[in-house]
Amino acid sequence: MKILSVEKIREADAYTIKHEPIPSIDLMERAAYQLYRWIKKRVDKEHTFHIFAGVGNNGGDGLVLARLLLKKGYRVIIHIVRYSDKTSTDFQVNYDRLIGMDMSANINEIKEKQDLPELSEDDLLVDALFGSGLARPVEGIAAGVIQKMNDTTAVTVAVDVPSGLFSDGHSNPEEGAIVRADYTLSFQMPKLAFLLPENDQFVGEWHVLDIGLSSEYINKVKTKDYFMKKKDIAPMLKQRRKFDHKGTFGHALLIAGSYGKMGAAILASRACLRSGVGLLHTHIPRVGYEIMQTATPETMLSIDSYDNYFSAVPDLSMYNAIGIGPGIGMEKQSQMALKLLVQEYPSPIVFDADALNILAENKTWLPFLPKGCILTPHPKEFERLVGKWTDDYHKLLLLREFSSKFNAYVVLKGAHTATCFPDGSIYFNSTGNPGMATAGSGDALTGLILGLLAQGYSPGQASVIGTYLHGLAGDLAMKKQGTEAMVAGDIVEAIGSTFRRMKA
DSSP, X not given: OXXXXXXXXXXXXXXHXXXXXXXXXXXXXXXXXXXXXXXXXXXXXXXXXXXXXXXXXXXXXXXXXXXXXXXXXXXXXXXXXXXXXXXXXXXXXXXXXXXXXXXXXXXXXXXXXXXXXXXXXXXXXXEEXXXXXXXXXXXXXXXXXXXXXXXXXXXXXXXXXXXXXXXXXXXXXXXXXXXXXXXXXXXXXXXXXXXXXXXXXXXXXXXXXXXXXXXXXXXXXXOSEEEEOHHHHGGXXXXXXXXXXXXXGOXXXXXXXXXXXXXXXXXXXXXXHHTTOSEEEEEEOGGGHHHHHHHOTTSEEEEOSSSSSOOSXXXXXXXXXXXXXXXXXXXXHHHHHHHXXXXXXXXOEXXXXXXXXXXXXXXXXXXXXXXXXXXXXXXXXXHXXXXXXXSHHHHHHHHHHHHHHTTOEEEEOSTTOEEXXXXXXXXXXXXXXXXXXXXXXXXXXXHHHHHHHHTTOOHHHHHHHHHHHHHHHHHHHHHHHOTTTOOHHHHHHTHHXXXXXXXX
């Protein structure tokens, strides 16, 4: 699913109006009807709706919603927030329709602070003040309305975008008021702002409502941001044929583990095997031999000459893909061995955990990484590589710059994990949950991506598919264990079910 800028969304609206064709007032009606359908399924008539409508098209959406709710017997009070003397054409049409239906008693005009209503915790508030069209921080009477909404414990639903939140750039609540929504109902596609940690406090739980914008326009418009869903991932998966054998599905080498950290090697190995890889060798220090043989008998072992940590690169000639990092530690000998690996192996390598920390301490090695390598940092590991960022949009800029500069695929882990390609495209993940914030979860992702890479998936495919399946496995594990009790092993055990889900 594409994520479009505000400018491109406006173009999609205009293209739909021209080529469907459909009058803009009818497109507004269609959008508001989707709002009504979503609300009707979830809210009974016990609650009073307070719809705060601005004087632009977002306010027009709110007025149509109010009319639809009133017709079905809901209690609705419409607050027209007159932050400007000007109104959009479609807002005025819908305002006149309400007046013509003798609904003026349900309308409250807000021009001054004394016009603000009293609100109850049992009310339901609808934010239709500005939407995605905002160009500057919210001040004046509109800011007062937003503050009033935020001061209540009533459930707040934002139309398209929480008012005061910029869709395509950093929003500072100290510079202008921003609605803190419990739910955000976005038209047609998510906004980039929804996918960034700094905005979670404003967006709440978000849903996308299909309002029938032109698929022809959406298919042809260019963007660098995507939100990956099952329909995007499933067609990438390879189908196994009758006469395939283990040699068909690649041979992976995982370099992992050290004294006290063999669990990382176990989790990554198990996840790699669950990916469908044909053969897996895991290179470990001597201390892990009996542990690995017992914990994951399907894994073949390459034993390092050192007892407690990785010290030397094994023969690399037989492997289709290599991953390194989970639990290897930061010993000087391990660092020199990693440098040798970079020098000797010409194909993409998956770097995670301590391998990333080693690279961060030796940044002069980065230009020598093989083309198409995959790096899987969590935010702190990424910060060690690129330095601090001022906000989450700045972080995305650094992500694009790093990926392009070093011709690498970077899987920046977290909620809506962002996978950046060397061309600057970012693929945000739609699966996963807070229960996955547990030790070893990243090791499982590394193993899964490595296994896909060894099977012949491109680095980009291995990254986005692996991230999606990893998150889906986490979602299945959460249903069984709950968010608090989930451990990384639960994620690994659910990987098989994710493949079945993708084929359903």
